[in-house]
Amino acid sequence: MKYDNLQGKHIVLGVTGGIAAYKSAVLVRLLVKSGAEVQVIMTPNACEFITPLTLSTLSGKPVITEFFNHRTGEWHSHVDLGVWADAMIVAPATASTIAKMATGVADNMLVTSYLSSRAPVFVAPAMDYDMMRHPSTLNNLSLLASRGNIIIEPAVGELASHLVGKGRMEEPENIVAHVDAFFATRGDLKGRRVLITAGPTVERIDPVRYISNFSSGKMGFALAAECASRGARVTLVTGPVTLATPQAVDRVDVLTALEMHDAVMSRCAGSDIIILCAAVADYRAASTSKTKIKRQDETITLQLVANPDIAGHVGQEKHEGQLLVGFALETDNEMENALAKMKRKNLDVIVLNSLRNPDAGFQKDTNVVSIIDSDGTTHNHDTMTKREVAAVIVNHLVNRYLQ
Ligand code: C5P
Secondary structure (H helix, E strand, C coil), X not given: CCCCCCCXXXXXXXXXXXXXXXXXXXXXXXXXXXXXXXXXXXXXXHXXXXXXXXXXXXXXXCCECCCECCCCCCECCHHHHHHHCCEEEEEEXXXXXXXXXXXXXXXXXXXXXXXXXXXXXXXEECCCHHHHCCHHHHHHXXXXXXXXXXXXXXXXXXXXXXXXXXXXXXXXXXXXXXXXXXXXXXXXXXXXXXXXXXXXXXXXXXXXXXXXXXXXXXXXXXXXXXHHHCCCEEEEEECCCXXXXXXXXXXXXXXXXXXXXXXXXXXXCCCCEEEECCECCCEEECCCCCCCCXXXXXXXXXXXXXXXXXXXXXXXXXXXXXXXXXXXXXXXXXXXHHHHHHHHCCCCEEEEEECCCCCCCCCCCEECEEEEECXXXXXXXXXXXXXXXXXXXXXXXXXXXXX
């Protein structure tokens, strides 16, 4: 396979101490063969699995393993490396290094360089079955993904322990393909202004209670990270979520549907692409009690009034050249409802995700989507991480509408 987009690219390859480190030699070779300049950084434990000599010979550069060169006293500058890098790949990424990256521990040259780098970071986990599915590891990966790092999911297969399951580092060819695809699309949204909504809205009932939904905001944040990394100027209007703002994204925090409506309507005219991913509450309390509502009778009636349909309003005001993308999460008659929604709201594209699929939906890091154009053309996709889904959606918009 030929990778066309790596010529002259500066890649920092971080190798950590897992048995999959033996595959790093192939990874370095493929990157170098594709024209990339590779600077390898190894953690002390990685050196137990594969020698720095192997990787420095293949990369044509001395491998960095420590903060200092003990022989010469020379200091390796993690800051310079961070500036030099066009991309950083951590492969294999052990549970320990992933945890350090997630929490900001900087006790070796690799994780210190990670903290100093502004370049996009690809993480290819490799570890044993039980470590891979441990809640700590899953949480740390989820956190890294939410900050815009690109997780290259490990494959399922036989592991070094002879257990069979998820945890095998993705093959070097596929890791290089990910990075190559990333550079292929870099800059294809340059100069475009993108407005994205994400997360739930919160509708107050009284000073302590509210109506909301289970939206985590992960899909919208992944879209924001993807668009920003492709050169767009991104504004992300988000309801309350616990996610970090992706790099180079302008974030506007709102609470209620009315606030989200105002934030979107005042910005939509100046946007080229509008992606409405938020799970907006359809109704809010007709009136908000100033004091906490006391427990009284066995039943209580709460009167609700409809919130504005933000997508519908943007659809009405949409002008020539603007692209409007909505999402639909349906529990029944999925396709029919999604198509009706697209028409009613004057959307150009609707992304359908079904709650019926266990890999899709609220709080998850993965999603299963169908992308539907207004002429009914439908592209069904398999389970992917939300960041991968974001890339697929943006690829579709670029290829079909922005060429
Ligand atoms: O909630 P519903 O399934 O109708 O959402 C479909 C699309 O409309 C989504 O893109 C959602 O973000 C958007 N929407 C909105 N304002 C609402 C309700 C939904 O922008 N009040």
